[in-house]
Amino acid sequence: MRTLLAALLLLLVAPLASAQSFNEALTECPATLTGSSQPEQIHLQLADSHDEMMVMWATEVRGDAEVEWSSSAGDASASGESYCYNHDKAFHMALMTGLPLGEEISYRVGDGSTWSPELSFTTINPDAEHxxxxxxxxxxxxxxxxxxxxGIISDQNAQxxxxxxxxxYADGDQNVWDDWFEIQQSSMVSIPWVPTVGNHENEPGPGFIPYEHRFDSDEVKESEGFWYARDMPGVHMVFISSEHPFDEGSAQFNWIKADLEAANSEQAREERPFxxxxxxxxxxxxxxxHGSEVELRDALEALYVENExxxxxxxxxxxxxxxxxxxxEQVVENGPVHLVIGIGGRSAYEELDEPQPEWSAYRENSSYGWTRLVYDGESRTIDFTHHRIDGSIGDSFTLYEGGEMVMPEVENSLGIAGINALLTLTALLGAALFTDR
Ligand SMILES: [Fe+2]
Ligand SMILES: [Fe+2]
Incomplete structure (x- = not known):
C-alpha cells in the first residue's frame, strides 16, 4: 500500500517538478555550457516601434549580449539580455534604437570581443508607398x-x-530549432520573420517555452507574446494564436476586438487601407x-466582418x-477572403472535401511554395502571388481597398478557371521534367 501511495505521489509531483525546472531555467545560463562564443542563428525581430529593431542570436557558451550599429544618425551600441532555457545553448537579445526610417543600418552582434560579421538591414517606413x-x-x-x-533567401525585394x-517542427528536439534558424539566417539577418504560433510550437514537454525564447523573451516584451499587431505600409497586420483561448470573454478575444476596432477607424483606414x-x-x-476550424469561426468571424x-x-x-x-459559409460580394497556405514544405494533405464547397474559389493539394504580397500606395491595392517551388505561379489576385476583390483581367476566352487549369497543367509538366532528371 505504501509503495502504491509513493508511486501515486511521484506521478502527481513529476509533472510539477519538470514544469518548475523550465521556469527556473528561464534566465540563468549554467557555467557548464562549453564551446564557441561565435554568434549563430542571428535573426531580426520587429520591435513595437519602427525606429527600433530587436536582434536575437545564440552561442554555445554563455556570455554578454552586445550590439553595435551605424546609420546616417551615427554610430551607437547597446547591451542586451542573455538567457537560457532547457537546451545547451545561450540565447541573447539586444535592441537597436533611434533608427532613421527607410534607411540601411549596418550592425554586428557579439559579447564585446567575439563578433558576428558586419550585417545590414533596411528599416521599414510605415508610411512608405510601396x-x-x-x-x-x-x-x-x-x-x-x-x-x-x-526562394525566400534569394528574394531581394521582400521586407x-x-x-x-x-x-x-522541432517537436521536443531542440537541435531542430538550431538547424532551422541556421538555414534561414541569411534571410533573417536582413529582414524580420514575424511569427504566429501553430500547434507544433506547443512542444511535448516544454510547451511554448522554446518558441518564446527563440523569437522573443518574456523579459522584454511585456504584452501578450502570442497575439500582437504591427502597422506596416498600407497594412495593419494582426498576429493571433489559434492555440490559446479565443472565445468571447477571453483575454485574446478582448484584445483582438479592441485592436480591430482601432484599426478600422476612419482615420486608421485612411492611413492603412488593409x-x-x-x-x-x-x-x-x-x-x-483538418478542415474548417468551426470553433474559431464561431468565436471570431463576426469580429472580422464587423471590422472589415x-x-x-x-x-x-x-x-x-x-x-x-x-x-x-455564404459567398458574398464583400467579405473577408481566407487563405490556407500550409505549403511551406511539410507533406501535402492530398485528400480534399468533394464536392468543392461553393465558398472555395481555388485549391491545390500537392504543390509546395510561398506567397508574395505587394502593397502599392498609389492604387491602394495589394497584389498577391502564390509561387510554387518549381518556379510556376499557382494563383494570383488583387485586393482592392474596401474589401472588394477583383480577379485580374484575362485576355482570352478561357476565363479564370481556364487560366488556373493551364497553370496547373504547366506545373504538372514542370514536375514531370523535374522528376526525370
Ligand atoms: Fe498545424
Ligand atoms: Fe502543419
Whole structure:
C-alpha cells in the first residue's frame, strides 16, 4: 500500500517538478555550457516601434549580449539580455534604437570581443508607398521546405516574412530549432520573420517555452507574446494564436476586438487601407485532413466582418486554398477572403472535401511554395502571388481597398478557371521534367 501511495505521489509531483525546472531555467545560463562564443542563428525581430529593431542570436557558451550599429544618425551600441532555457545553448537579445526610417543600418552582434560579421538591414517606413513581403506557413526542413527557404533567401525585394505557425517542427528536439534558424539566417539577418504560433510550437514537454525564447523573451516584451499587431505600409497586420483561448470573454478575444476596432477607424483606414489576420488554424478549409476550424469561426468571424478584415492568412492544412469573399459559409460580394497556405514544405494533405464547397474559389493539394504580397500606395491595392517551388505561379489576385476583390483581367476566352487549369497543367509538366532528371 505504501509503495502504491509513493508511486501515486511521484506521478502527481513529476509533472510539477519538470514544469518548475523550465521556469527556473528561464534566465540563468549554467557555467557548464562549453564551446564557441561565435554568434549563430542571428535573426531580426520587429520591435513595437519602427525606429527600433530587436536582434536575437545564440552561442554555445554563455556570455554578454552586445550590439553595435551605424546609420546616417551615427554610430551607437547597446547591451542586451542573455538567457537560457532547457537546451545547451545561450540565447541573447539586444535592441537597436533611434533608427532613421527607410534607411540601411549596418550592425554586428557579439559579447564585446567575439563578433558576428558586419550585417545590414533596411528599416521599414510605415508610411512608405510601396511594401513587399512573403507569407508562408507549415515550414520545417524537408527538401521542399529547403526549396522554399532558398526562394525566400534569394528574394531581394521582400521586407518581411510572416509565418502562420508550424515553424520548425522541432517537436521536443531542440537541435531542430538550431538547424532551422541556421538555414534561414541569411534571410533573417536582413529582414524580420514575424511569427504566429501553430500547434507544433506547443512542444511535448516544454510547451511554448522554446518558441518564446527563440523569437522573443518574456523579459522584454511585456504584452501578450502570442497575439500582437504591427502597422506596416498600407497594412495593419494582426498576429493571433489559434492555440490559446479565443472565445468571447477571453483575454485574446478582448484584445483582438479592441485592436480591430482601432484599426478600422476612419482615420486608421485612411492611413492603412488593409487589415490582414495571420492565424495558424483556418476558419475555412476544404481539406479533409483538418478542415474548417468551426470553433474559431464561431468565436471570431463576426469580429472580422464587423471590422472589415480583408484577408486571413492561415496554415495547418498542408495545401493551398483561397476562398471567395465569404461570411457564414455564404459567398458574398464583400467579405473577408481566407487563405490556407500550409505549403511551406511539410507533406501535402492530398485528400480534399468533394464536392468543392461553393465558398472555395481555388485549391491545390500537392504543390509546395510561398506567397508574395505587394502593397502599392498609389492604387491602394495589394497584389498577391502564390509561387510554387518549381518556379510556376499557382494563383494570383488583387485586393482592392474596401474589401472588394477583383480577379485580374484575362485576355482570352478561357476565363479564370481556364487560366488556373493551364497553370496547373504547366506545373504538372514542370514536375514531370523535374522528376526525370
Ligand atoms: Fe502543419
Ligand atoms: Fe498545424
Amino acid at each position: 511594401f513587399e513581403w512573403i507569407s508562408i506557413a507549415d515550414h520545417g526542413m524537408s527538401e521542399e521546405g529547403q526549396q522554399v527557404s532558398d 518581411l516574412v510572416t509565418i502562420s505557425g508550424d515553424i520548425s 487589415i490582414i489576420i495571420f492565424s495558424h488554424k483556418p476558419m475555412y478549409s476544404s481539406n479533409s485532413y 478584415v480583408d484577408l486571413i492568412v492561415a496554415g495547418h492544412d498542408h495545401f493551398y486554398e483561397r476562398t471567395h469573399p465569404v461570411i457564414s
